[in-house]
Amino acid sequence: MEIVNFKESSAPKYKQIVAAIEDAIVKGKLKKGDQLPSLNVVKEKYNLSRDTVINAFNELKNRGIIHSVVGKGYFVSSEDIVLEKKIFLLFDELNSFKEDLYNSFLQNLGKNTQVDLFFHHFNIDVFNRLIHDNIGNYSSYIIMPANLKNVKVTVENLPKDKVYILDQAHKELEDYPVIYQNFEKDIFNGLLSGLEKLIKYEKLVLLFAKEKQPKGILKGFQLFCHTHNLNFEVINTLENRLPKKGEVYFVLDDKNLIRIIKKIKTAQLILTKDIGIISFNDSLLKEVVANGITTISTDFNLMGERLAEMILNNQQLKIENPSKLILRKSI
Amino acid sequence: MEIVNFKESSAPKYKQIVAAIEDAIVKGKLKKGDQLPSLNVVKEKYNLSRDTVINAFNELKNRGIIHSVVGKGYFVSSEDIVLEKKIFLLFDELNSFKEDLYNSFLQNLGKNTQVDLFFHHFNIDVFNRLIHDNIGNYSSYIIMPANLKNVKVTVENLPKDKVYILDQAHKELEDYPVIYQNFEKDIFNGLLSGLEKLIKYEKLVLLFAKEKQPKGILKGFQLFCHTHNLNFEVINTLENRLPKKGEVYFVLDDKNLIRIIKKIKTAQLILTKDIGIISFNDSLLKEVVANGITTISTDFNLMGERLAEMILNNQQLKIENPSKLILRKSI
DNA sequence: TCTAATTTGTGCGTATGTATG
DNA sequence: GCATACATACGCACAAATTAG
Numbered sequence: 001m002e003i004v005n006f007k008e009s010s011a012p013k014y015k016q017i018v019a020a021i022e023d024a025i026v027k028g029k030l031k032k033g034d035q036l037p038s039l040n041v042v043k044e045k046y047n048l049s050r051d052t053v054i055n056a057f058n059e060l061k062n063r064g065i066i067h068s069v070v071g072k073g074y075f076v077s078s079e080d081i082v083l084e085k086k087i088f089l090l091f092d093e094l095n096s097f098k099e100d101l102y103n104s105f106l107q108n109l110g111k112n113t114q115v116d117l118f119f120h121h122f123n124i125d126v127f128n129r130l131i132h133d134n135i136g137n138y139s140s141y142i143i144m145p146a147n148l149k150n151v152k153v154t155v156e157n158l159p160k161d162k163v164y165i166l167d168q169a170h171k172e173l174e175d176y177p178v179i180y181q182n183f184e185k186d187i188f189n190g191l192l193s194g195l196e197k198l199i200k201y202e203k204l205v206l207l208f209a210k211e212k213q214p215k216g217i218l219k220g221f222q223l224f225c226h227t228h229n230l231n232f233e234v235i236n237t238l239e240n241r242l243p244k245k246g247e248v249y250f251v252l253d254d255k256n257l258i259r260i261i262k263k264i265k266t267a268q269l270i271l272t273k274d275i276g277i278i279s280f281n282d283s284l285l286k287e288v289v290a291n292g293i294t295t296i297s298t299d300f301n302l303m304g305e306r307l308a309e310m311i312l313n314n315q316q317l318k319i320e321n322p323s324k325l326i327l328r329k330s331i
Numbered sequence: 332m333e334i335v336n337f338k339e340s341s342a343p344k345y346k347q348i349v350a351a352i353e354d355a356i357v358k359g360k361l362k363k364g365d366q367l368p369s370l371n372v373v374k375e376k377y378n379l380s381r382d383t384v385i386n387a388f389n390e391l392k393n394r395g396i397i398h399s400v401v402g403k404g405y406f407v408s409s410e411d412i413v414l415e416k417k418i419f420l421l422f423d424e425l426n427s428f429k430e431d432l433y434n435s436f437l438q439n440l441g442k443n444t445q446v447d448l449f450f451h452h453f454n455i456d457v458f459n460r461l462i463h464d465n466i467g468n469y470s471s472y473i474i475m476p477a478n479l480k481n482v483k484v485t486v487e488n489l490p491k492d493k494v495y496i497l498d499q500a501h502k503e504l505e506d507y508p509v510i511y512q513n514f515e516k517d518i519f520n521g522l523l524s525g526l527e528k529l530i531k532y533e534k535l536v537l538l539f540a541k542e543k544q545p546k547g548i549l550k551g552f553q554l555f556c557h558t559h560n561l562n563f564e565v566i567n568t569l570e571n572r573l574p575k576k577g578e579v580y581f582v583l584d585d586k587n588l589i590r591i592i593k594k595i596k597t598a599q600l601i602l603t604k605d606i607g608i609i610s611f612n613d614s615l616l617k618e619v620v621a622n623g624i625t626t627i628s629t630d631f632n633l634m635g636e637r638l639a640e641m642i643l644n645n646q647q648l649k650i651e652n653p654s655k656l657i658l659r660k661s662i
Numbered sequence: 663t664c665t666a667a668t669t670t671g672t673g674c675g676t677a678t679g680t681a682t683g
Numbered sequence: 684g685c686a687t688a689c690a691t692a693c694g695c696a697c698a699a700a701t702t703a704g
Contacts, residue, residue, distance in 0.1 A: 049684045070679045071691030096427045261619045284585050285616040288592045380693040401670045402700030
């Protein structure tokens with residue numbers, strides 16, 4: 001590995017080091033598994049500051065081209081130097097609408113990017129460990145903190161310009177760029193655009209159970225019912241509940257969506273005529289479930305698209321992802 | 332006691348020694364009272380510094396697993412080890428039925444296990460890189476090789492007793508424990524158990540497009556049609572295809588499932604009466620899609636359950652995961 | 663009893679990457 | 684860019700306990 005003429009070039013020194021190592025890998029002088037000269041050696045040989053060398057090596061590490069072992073040194077881990085980005089993606093849990101988000105994100109990133117996906121399952125210890133274990137290994141960190149508390153200390157260990165928050169704006173993480181759903185507004189406006197259909201029913205029933213669900217949904221629902229003077233009820237389970245004529249159910253998850261559809265059938269009620277259903281978070285099949293389920297949903301494809309865009313262009317924005325009512329035959 | 336791959340792994344050497352000894356104790360290779368190889372022996376055998384070995388032995392000593400006698404050696408003092416499990420899970424791609432598999436796997440593992448999920452997207456380079464980058468960091472490796480070729484060399488870099496194959500048995504990886512679908516048999520038997528309903532139709536149409544899909548499906552379908560002397564057709568796209576009365580469509584993915592349902596509607600055909608649908612891989616919503624879609628599917632919950640069981644009990648089995656026809660109103 | 667070899671235990675020096683200010 | 688503290692890794696020297704001959 002030869003690095004030449006630092007003075008003559010206008011490029012930052014660390015970039016020149018990066019380029020020199022890339023060049024050595026491309027030319028086959030450095031192969032997978034080879035050890036790089038140590039920080040001290042490079043520093044001495046080329047009269048650089050240790051920090052400059054670290055800077056260069058870190059960029060290569062973030063891109064997954066080299067890796068380091070304490071007490072030993074730096075090693076070439078990939079000869080694929082087109083890998084420009086390595087992205088750490090931390091979701092709360094795996095469910096069907098994440099599929100759209102994830103796949104559209106991947107599609108809009110381009111080939112030279114590696115995305116590793118993790119799940120914290122609403123467990124703060126898992127959240128902390130996953131972040132800690134991966135500090136320094138990625139060029140971007142996309143985090144879906146959901147409703148976890150006390151995440152700030154951990155997230156602050158990451159380089160600030162590489163962190164992006166996803167799905168829910170988080171009070172502790174207001175300084176970070178984010179693509180979020182405005183649940184309260186989305187639910188309110190979603191219901192509003194279905195108002196004409198909804199006033200046919202006598203009562204709106206929200207099934208709001210899980211700790212996991214954003215409180216904005218509840219707020220938006222209540223606000224909508226109050227401002228339009230609609231009779232409503234919030235329940236936390238469908239067990240022992242018999243759906244009655246004149247009710248319209250707003251269910252947030254797919255398991256309960258199926259439950260209510262089956263209960264409606266066994267009660268011999270006719271969907272749309274006697275009773276209505278609105279679901280949350282659209283997925284492919286809802287278009288054909290029971291002739292089409294009306295759904296309030298954010299656009300997960302767009303969310304993935306914008307996320308990719310923001311990261312590729314190194315932007316630090318706060319974007320509210322649009323949501324809408326997808327009107328189908330269930331109300 | 333075998334210690335592998337010092338170079339490739341990012342884990343500190345002394346930690347790897349600790350893990351190897353724990354492993355040996357768990358597996359019964361080392362029992363209470365047994366003497367460990369001396370510092371010098373280990374140092375020579377694995378080309379380590381004496382301090383590194385001491386470091387490892389000290390950690391085990393502090394945890395009460397071994398003890399030492401000056402001038403004699405190190406001895407196992409306890410077989411009671413809480414082995415921390417870290418599981419590497421490599422899927423092909425993210426789609427809705429993986430949700431069941433993944434979640435049931437997690438649920439059956441117990442709380443103290445960390446599972447990291449990766450996707451190779453049917454790209455052999457990604458496959459190789461993901462495995463290489465994670466050698467030595469996990470206690471089990473679960474791999475879904477799908478139809479990738481030339482995977483053996485890479486997989487062989489992993490410790491053999493820690494690798495499990497999932498979903499498809501793979502010719503190159505016949506020596507590894509596996510939980511697999513027998514696609515040919517599953518499709519044949521699935522169709523067979525629906526024979527009574529199927530003979531009402533004039534023609535069976537299989538939509539078989541993707542490179543990704545296992546060839547066993549095609550074979551099973553063809554075999555079934557031949558042995559029962561049924562008129563059939565295999566097509567690779569629904570574009571420009573008008574569904575006709577008397578046809579029954581077997582579609583493998585959800586996007587095409589929706590397409591065919593919509594085409595049937597616009598053609599003003601009546602599902603079940605004029606035309607039939609069978610889909611592949613069950614998911615929650617299919618129970619209520621168009622009044623219920625008949626599906627041939629393996630039991631992904633059971634697959635996850637058995638996988639967890641096999642790993643927790645350190646078994647090396649070859650298990651065929653059961654599949655069945657879930658008869659609903661679409662045929 | 664003496665000796666030599668082996669083993670653990672300890673200390674010191676050097677080198678590496680990591681983290682902080 | 685510099686300084687400092689820390690964890691890991693390697694190598695050497697020596698002391699103390701054990702064992703074999």
